[in-house]
Amino acid sequence: MDWSGWATFGVVATVILTAVLVAAQLAGLTRLDIPMMLGTLLTGDPDRARFFGFFLHLVMGQFFALFYAAGFAELGVASWWLGAGFGVAHAAVAGAVLVPLLPTIHPRMATERAGPTSKTILEPPGLLALNYGWSTPLVTLAAHAVYGAILGLFLQVR
């Protein structure tokens, strides 16, 4: 496996993935704020949360890049289109399985069962994070496709 490529381009791909999501958010396409969503696992202050969340996302991006690298190595081929395909599958699983499960472990995210004493600050994302805007699934798919394409383009098959 291309360990040095993983170490370098995992970071690059995650930074660009985050940038695409933030750009989509600023463009009014989605309310999904990944750094804040992750950072509020640690703190209730939205400003600090975004800071911590950015680094948490980097760690997660690096972790997931391992699977991409292993996948390329296993198939014996690495290309931008295969990486983009992995990214689409990654986004689909994240949106359909991981994100809806987040409220069950997130201390500051409400669930659809939240009651009047709920002290949570983030609304539940719902299936495919649709509660954060209709175009959120498309933004997420696009961002992860870019992430995968970068990894596919730069990782070597060894």
Add this chain to the structure above:
Amino acid sequence: MISNRRIPIGDYGLIGDTRTAALVAIDGSIDWMCLPRFDSPPVFGRLVGGEEAGRFVVGPDEPATVVARGYRQDTATLETTWTVDGASITLADSMVGEVTESMLPDSMLVRRITGQGRPIRIRVEISPRFGYDRRPARRVRRQNGSLIIDHGGIALAFTSDAAVQLTPDRPTILEVTPDRPVTVVMSAAHRGPLLLVPPSVAVEKAERDEIRWQRWADTLITGPHHRQAMVRSLITLQLLTYSPSGAPVAAPTTSLPETVGGSRNWDYRYAWPRDASLGISALLAAGKDREALGFLAWLLHASRLDRPRLPAIFTLHGRPVPHERALKGWPGYADSTPVRVGNGARTQHQLDGYGWVLEAAWQLTRRSHHLDSETWRTIRAFADHITRTWMEPDAGIWERRDAPRHHVHSKLMAWLALDRAIRIAEKRGWSSRQLTVWRGSRKLLREEISVRGFDPDIGSYTAAYGSDDLDAAVLLLTWTGFEPRDSPRIVSSIEAIRNRLGAGGPLLYRYRGQDGLLGNEGAFLPCSFWLVQALAQTDQRAQAETLFEELLEYGGQLGLYGEEMDPNTHQYLGNFPQALTHSALLQAATTLNH
């Protein structure tokens, strides 16, 4: 039995779990309940959908008279007591708000009926319907003594501790004796497993919820007077807040008419930024800062996709509200058609919204609450947007559906938005070229409103530039700081509005004349509370107190308020209960207490 379609709107009681709510008629029939959320189709919809739209009745099966109705002290539990030939029965209705961290269903309705005196026959009738086409259940079965009804993603379980078998769409007759109360529990699940709750457990959970409400009410700061009405209004505002997102719902109903038999019937099961902002002020005044911050967080989160534009309405998850449509075959409340879902005001430009939101943000800043960088960025974006758009006509606070106009109230609120943004900036020690632009626009707005918005012949600020119509929303002028409170223009405006828009006693129409819609409407209750506030703030306190006391009488035993009132019959009109009216009540009471 009272004919459902003739039950006055004000005779319905509200129960809820902050995810959805139910309206309980005076005969014990739940005639309105949407599942799983406030804005979902009703499972019990007889209120506006006719007999075919479903109901859930628990009430006397003998000739009975209601002798008492009210909420248990500082709780959301509704009690209805009937006398039946010398004996009496009491029905306690509640929904369990807190279901997290326990094996409880998403929504749980607990109906417990107790008897005093001799045994009394009661009737239980379970007729749920599904979707806006009022379909009957797809599947009915029994499990562990519960009646289970499901259709699509919704499953309902009805469980009772009485030794009878509950049957859908057919009355079940039971007997209540003084030593043996009867409990009927409805559990609901949406796209998940149904949890069957034994009645004894359900009663215990409902009682625990009552204690939670009482503890919450104990911490409310209400001032020395009118505590009961204020607590009821605050509990009602809480019941109308969708806890999973923090969105405040304007009302839990759709299409209760603004005139009986009329067509001004709208869907209010959505969230308006204006209501959220008023709620923030009301909650802050009651010392509920956490809830107030929750409203602001929802508001800013919801408006993010449209920033810097502030949409007029959102769904409970901050999405665009569905297109307005009429439900085919729904007879409406007392033949008031059409019954609408969705809301046509979704795309309107309403300039006043920004003023409400920035006033709320200012209230939080003034109380030394830290606004995070994202909130401050939003405030700046709104203020910049106002400097670019304040000169455009809009639909106004009343969401008129005729041509946009230069509404004076909207311009005042635009002025307020800039004024509050400037105050927040100054408190943060922020200086930028933008601040100079804001100050310039604020000055221009003041000059324009003073010249074009005031009619010296009438002696009042008007509804719109160049019009001699009046608008009761202008009463809000007294707390904005636009002019000194004792300014002759303000005092004469209050007087003119009372004279021209008065509907008897404390009641006011919001405006008169054509508004692009057919038919008339009743007196608009929030305006009455704004009048009280305006009088109290302009040294007419005695009058304000008198009018407020009269308004409290209109709240009846339950202390719930609708949107409008028929000035002749004093019956409520419009969707019920209405968050805006309760927020206005709280503002007026807070002013009187100070």
